[in-house]
Amino acid sequence: SSSSSSSSLSRPADGSPSSSSSQWLHHLKDTAALFYGSAYVRYLAVFQMSFGFGQTFADSYLNSEIVVESLGLSSVGWVSAMIPTTAALASPVLSALGKTKSSKRFWLVFGSLMICSVGVIALIKNKQQLISAKWWISAIYILLGIARGVFENTGKATIVDFYPNENAASAFSNMLLWSGFAFGMAFLSSGFLSQRMLGSILTALSLAAAGTQTTTLPTVPTVPTVPTVPTVP
Numbered sequence: 001s002s003s004s005s006s007s008s009l010s011r012p013a014d015g016s017p018s019s020s021s022s023q024w025l026h027h028l029k030d031t032a033a034l035f036y037g038s039a040y041v042r043y044l045a046v047f048q049m050s051f052g053f054g055q056t057f058a059d060s061y062l063n064s065e066i067v068v069e070s071l072g073l074s075s076v077g078w079v080s081a082m083i084p085t086t087a088a089l090a091s092p093v094l095s096a097l098g099k100t101k102s103s104k105r106f107w108l109v110f111g112s113l114m115i116c117s118v119g120v121i122a123l124i125k126n127k128q129q130l131i132s133a134k135w136w137i138s139a140i141y142i143l144l145g146i147a148r149g150v151f152e153n154t155g156k157a158t159i160v161d162f163y164p165n166e167n168a169a170s171a172f173s174n175m176l177l178w179s180g181f182a183f184g185m186a187f188l189s190s191g192f193l194s195q196r197m198l199g200s201i202l203t204a205l206s207l208a209a210a211g212t213q214t215t216t217l218p219t220v221p222t223v224p225t226v227p228t229v230p231t232v233p
Contacts, residue, residue: 027173034170040162041171043212044155045178047108050205051151052182054115057122057198058083058144060190062130062137070131082138086145091153104158108213111150114143116206122199130195151179 035041063076071079098104118140121130130137155175163171182205190198 027169030170031173031177034163034167035174038163038167038171041174043215044108044158044171045174046205046212047112047155047209048151048175048179049182050112050115050202050209051147051155052179053186053202053205054118054144054147055083056183056186057118057190057202058141060187061195061198062140065127065195066130066137070134070137079138079141082141083145083148086142087149087152090146090149094149094153095157098154098157101158101161104154104161105213107150107154108158109210111147111154112206112210112213114147114150116203116210117143119199119201119203119206122195123203127195 035045058080063080067076067079094107098107121140125133156172159171159175160168186198189201193201
């Protein structure tokens with residue numbers, strides 16, 4: 001019995017580490033294949049990166065370098081809360097106005113321009129000017145909140161519309177991959193890049209995101225229907 005129990009322990013079953021790792025590699029392969037094979041997944045990835053970079057710009061730079069100096073440490077919480085609050089308020093509007101694929105692409109452009117506005121502000125205003133803005137700095141968080149509403153609502157609904165079949169999981173994996181990648185890059189770079197450089201990256205990413213959403217999508221050829229031949233009685 002001891003030999004049988006030891007042999008059963010040596011065999012990987014469903015849910016074992018080896019099985020989980022193989023599933024993980026399978027999902028990673030599907031995610032990469034969809035990114036390589038679908039132009040629109042690549043277009044969406046640019047928006048997802050601009051969103052991730054913009055959110056981390058607020059968390060890693062604005063909160064510590066601007067809000068703390070301007071409004072005090074105790075204000076960081078309520079200022080940061082403006083992003084999810086604005087996103088929650090914007091979501092019903094975005095859902096009502098984004099019923100079609102073309103309208104969803106319009107709102108993705110709109111969200112990209114909200115992020116671009118934040119990048120432009122970081123470019124044209126220096127650090128001291130932002131600190132002197134006091135509570136007006138909350139306008140930046142409102143812009144990022146609208147962009148987050150677009151990401152959470154329109155962005156995810158777009159994935160469902162364009163990839164309603166078995167590719168949906170890989171499309172959502174790409175969303176998490178590229179937004180997370182931008183989160184990480186923004187977090188690491190905010191420690192040594194200047195405000196103007198961060199604003200330049202954010203502006204370039206968001207403009208590229210808006211541009212990709214206005215690009216004509218490749219058409220998918222339809223399979224012609226074969227006419228039915230009437231049967232002879």
